[in-house]
Amino acid sequence: MAKKSGKVFDDSVLVPTHVGVIMDGNGRWAKKRGLPRKFGHREGAKTFRAIARHAKALGISYITFYAFSTENWKRPKDEVDAIMDLFEKYLDEVRDFMDENIRVRFIGDRTMLKPVLQQKMKKVEEDSKDFDSMTLVLAINYGGRDEIAHAVKSIVTDAENGKLSCDDVTESLIQSRLYTEEIPDVDLIIRPSGEQRLSNFLIWQAAYAEYYFTNILWPDFSKKDLEKAVLTFSERNRRFGGI
Ligand code: FPP
Numbered sequence: 001m002a003k004k005s006g007k008v009f010d011d012s013v014l015v016p017t018h019v020g021v022i023m024d025g026n027g028r029w030a031k032k033r034g035l036p037r038k039f040g041h042r043e044g045a046k047t048f049r050a051i052a053r054h055a056k057a058l059g060i061s062y063i064t065f066y067a068f069s070t071e072n073w074k075r076p077k078d079e080v081d082a083i084m085d086l087f088e089k090y091l092d093e094v095r096d097f098m099d100e101n102i103r104v105r106f107i108g109d110r111t112m113l114k115p116v117l118q119q120k121m122k123k124v125e126e127d128s129k130d131f132d133s134m135t136l137v138l139a140i141n142y143g144g145r146d147e148i149a150h151a152v153k154s155i156v157t158d159a160e161n162g163k164l165s166c167d168d169v170t171e172s173l174i175q176s177r178l179y180t181e182e183i184p185d186v187d188l189i190i191r192p193s194g195e196q197r198l199s200n201f202l203i204w205q206a207a208y209a210e211y212y213f214t215n216i217l218w219p220d221f222s223k224k225d226l227e228k229a230v231l232t233f234s235e236r237n238r239r240f241g242g243i
Pocket of ligand 1: 024
């Protein structure tokens with residue numbers, strides 16, 4: 001859902017509660033400059049930090065960034081390593097965000113990640129769990145289909161153990177078994193770089209999401225672009241299946 005905005009906008013602007021961002025176009029940004037792709041990811045990581053902070057300033061309550069998908073393992077090893085290194089660097093620097101009272105959460109199958117990363121993720125989540133200015137969610141080794149399969153497995157396990165029956169299976173039960181558990185559905189999905197698809201991102205949670213596409217490549221995406229996306233969202237007429 002949406003709430004009236006903070007200081008940046010006037011009260012007529014409805015700020016989305018939960019924004020999802022597909023950080024696309026890093027590779028092309030680097031290629032245009034004759035640089036290896038990993039330089040694009042490095043710039044993309046800088047943009048991620050700036051946009052996360054600005055989201056809080058705009059009064060967004062939840063923002064989820066798609067950092068690494070279950071399909072991204074298909075990329076060359078040095079590119080995968082570069083993204084994982086950027087992620088680890090972020091985990092080490094996340095204290096900056098903690099000073100800002102931002103809760104950090106991770107979604108995705110973390111069992112595939114290096115143990116040291118898993119430990120750091122757990123620590124960051126624990127240390128920031130009571131912060132309430134905004135929830136920053138990082139999707140890492142995340143896939144929407146994988147998330148649903150994981151939820152179904154957990155429900156079937158409970159059913160096999162006699163804890164659940166067929167009648168207990170409702171939308172809210174499934175929702176409670178997703179990686180996003182207590183995080184509300186996504187209201188607005190932003191995808192830069194000219195691509196117009198969901199790419200397995202929050203497929204359950206995006207049932208009624210609005211979309212904002214722009215040709216700008218992610219490393220060039222600015223605070224003004226985020227404001228533009230929010231203003232566009234604010235003008236949409238959402239009916240959730242009603243009239
Ligand atoms: C998509 O662009 C981007 C990714 C697969 C990786 C995104 C990762 C980061 C921005 C940095 C790491 C994250 C954190 C948390 C610091 P692309 O490579 O598919 O771009 P292209 O379509 O132009 O090739």
